[in-house]
Amino acid sequence: MKIYDWPTGPYPARIRIALAEKNLQSSVEFVPINLWKGEHKTPGFLAKNYSGTLPVLELDNGICLAECTAITVYLDALVGEPTLTGRTPLEKGMIQMMTKRAEIEMLDAISVYFHHATPGLGPDVEHYQNREWGLRQRDKALRGMHYFDGVLRKQSFIAGEAFSMADIAVIGGFIFAAAVKLPIPQECSALLAWFARMQERPSVREQLAIVPPKH
Numbered sequence: 001m002k003i004y005d006w007p008t009g010p011y012p013a014r015i016r017i018a019l020a021e022k023n024l025q026s027s028v029e030f031v032p033i034n035l036w037k038g039e040h041k042t043p044g045f046l047a048k049n050y051s052g053t054l055p056v057l058e059l060d061n062g063i064c065l066a067e068c069t070a071i072t073v074y075l076d077a078l079v080g081e082p083t084l085t086g087r088t089p090l091e092k093g094m095i096q097m098m099t100k101r102a103e104i105e106m107l108d109a110i111s112v113y114f115h116h117a118t119p120g121l122g123p124d125v126e127h128y129q130n131r132e133w134g135l136r137q138r139d140k141a142l143r144g145m146h147y148f149d150g151v152l153r154k155q156s157f158i159a160g161e162a163f164s165m166a167d168i169a170v171i172g173g174f175i176f177a178a179a180v181k182l183p184i185p186q187e188c189s190a191l192l193a194w195f196a197r198m199q200e201r202p203s204v205r206e207q208l209a210i211v212p213p214k215h
């Protein structure tokens with residue numbers, strides 16, 4: 001299997017963490033796609049992923065899977081423990097809901113802020129920007145951080161009492177927030193304590209230690 005990604009990208013980090021949790025890193029070849037040069041928008045790459053985003057999982061038979069949640073569901077089904085997408089119907093539903101909420105309320109919102117209210121990937125890649133929209137999404141992400149702080153005052157992990165794909169999605173949000181220098185509000189003490197606890201996991205620590213390649 002091949003993973004087309006950018007080593008320190010927030011969304012690719014979600015898959016790198018999932019691979020490490022499932023002990024599958026040796027089963028994949030990482031192929032860097034330099035999004036700073038727009039390599040993810042070339043016809044060749046768009047043929048692999050219509051949406052032109054990273055990461056993409058390419059199976060040995062050439063089938064390509066994009067979207068972090070979909071890739072994680074696939075990897076989780078490949079090998080057993082630890083389960084990242086739930087065992088019971090309720091766990092599965094809750095993890096899907098909280099992963100989607102992590103994207104809508106935090107990760108995707110920060111991504112929009114990055115692409116629209118900062119220089120983003122640069123003028124050769126960012127062909128349209130709307131600063132007001134980007135700033136609104138930044139504020140949405142800050143509200144999302146408060147939401148997840150409230151969730152973590154009632155439970156140990158994002159989707160309940162076990163580490164899951166939903167935690168990995170919020171970790172992706174932290175990685176993007178750090179990349180755009182968007183601080184987590186200090187009053188979000190439960191969220192900050194949860195992130196400190198997440199960094200005790202080798203899969204997370206290793207990802208955060210990757211030095212960004214020159215682009």
Ligand SMILES: N[C@@H](CCC(=O)N[C@@H](CS(=O)(=O)O)C(=O)NCC(=O)O)C(=O)O
Binds near residue numbers: 008052054066
């Ligand atoms: N919904 C997609 C979003 C993926 C995404 O936005 N990936 C970023 C990569 S990174 O910013 O996290 O490194 C990207 O391709 N951005 C390039 C672009 O949006 O032009 C998913 O879940 O995989």
